[in-house]
Amino acid sequence: MADAAAQDTTEQRLLHLKLAFLAGEPPACVLALAREAGGGYITPHVQKILLETCTGSNVERCQDSIYTTIIFKKIISEVELSSNVVIDELYEEFAQRMLSKAKDSLLNKTDHIYKEISFLSSTHNNISSKLVNVVARLSCSSNMLEGDTGCSLWPSSLFLSEFILSYPKFFSTKCCFELGSGVGLVGICLNHVGASKVILTDGDPCTLRNMKENMELNNLCIEQEDSRVLKESKNKVECKYLSWEEVSESDLWGYQPDVIKS
Incomplete structure (x- = not known):
């Protein structure tokens, strides 16, 4: 019963x-x-x-x-x-x-919108404080709920970008590596403060494609590693496919980064 x-x-x-x-x-x-x-x-x-x-x-x-x-x-x-x-x-x-x-x-990219993100902040390098003005042009997903999270603009990337621009001495002349770069905003800011090399990665092909388009929107060089154009350009940005589930520690150290962001 x-x-x-x-x-x-x-x-x-x-x-x-x-x-x-x-x-x-x-x-x-x-x-x-x-x-x-x-x-x-x-x-x-x-x-x-x-x-x-x-x-x-x-x-x-x-x-x-x-x-x-x-x-x-x-x-x-x-x-x-x-x-x-x-x-x-x-x-x-x-x-x-x-x-x-x-x-x-x-x-059909009608689910994407274009944004211009502006930063106006002071630098803190123990020598002088001056205003930095950066405008980043980005293609972003208009609806994160559809699963297009990699193409969305996350608040954490805004905060980190502002930190990079405010404290450029921590990142200038360094090789910076990012896991899960999304729309690429952090990479744009790292390039602006003079990082010697910026390696942006993502494991989603659509996100990676959108990221490369955003680098082009901001006139950044994303040629292949051995390209003469890259070596002669002040924009040292690379976009690479990298899956979190498959990458090993040795793979990461192969890039020899000074700064890693995940």
């Missing part, structure tokens, strides 16, 4: 979960119901039920793909953080959606 009652309760919670998704409830609400259906965390069974609901033949008429992708992303993130199992089917569905989005973004 108790087992039957528990089964009914579970089925009711799963039904509430399905209805919440189809009704377009906020992702936080959907995740809360998913936890409740799993008895406190999002179990593989709950993931499977939700995946079947999200990818059903009639779902696309009820919800847009962006909303569904956001739900998948949040579920995967939460389950991974709790050290539980994410079912392979969920990974595969999310990967297919992200690949499709990446292909679409190559054909």
Whole structure:
């Protein structure tokens, strides 16, 4: 009797979960119901039920793909953080959606906007204090929620860029290496203060492509390492593909950086 009652309760919670998704409830609400259906965390069974609901033949008429992708992303993130199992089917569905989005973004960049970021700050070099005026032109994602986080302008990059411009002596004449460079704002500022070399990296091909475009927008040299143009230019900026999951410590030290930012 108790087992039957528990089964009914579970089925009711799963039904509430399905209805919440189809009704377009906020992702936080959907995740809360998913936890409740799993008895406190999002179990593989709950993931499977939700995946079947999200990818059903009639779902696309009820919800847009962006909303569904956001739900998948949040579920995967939460389950991974709790050290539980994410079912392979969920990974595969999310990967297919992200690949499709990446292909679409190559054909149509209407989801990107152009910004001009201006800095006006004092330098602190123990000799003199003078105002530094820098304008960076950037192509950025207009919607981070779609998963285009690498092409978004993060507050941390603004703070670090201001620090670099305020304390140039820490970075001038040094080889500076950045993991996950995003739109490349930090690299532009490092080049401005006279870093001997700036190596910008990212593991996402679309982000890397956008980063290179931003370097070109700011008239920075991004030629190959052995290029004569690079050696003769005052703009010593390189953009390289580098995956966090695959890189080793020896790979990083091969660049011989003086400063590493991640």
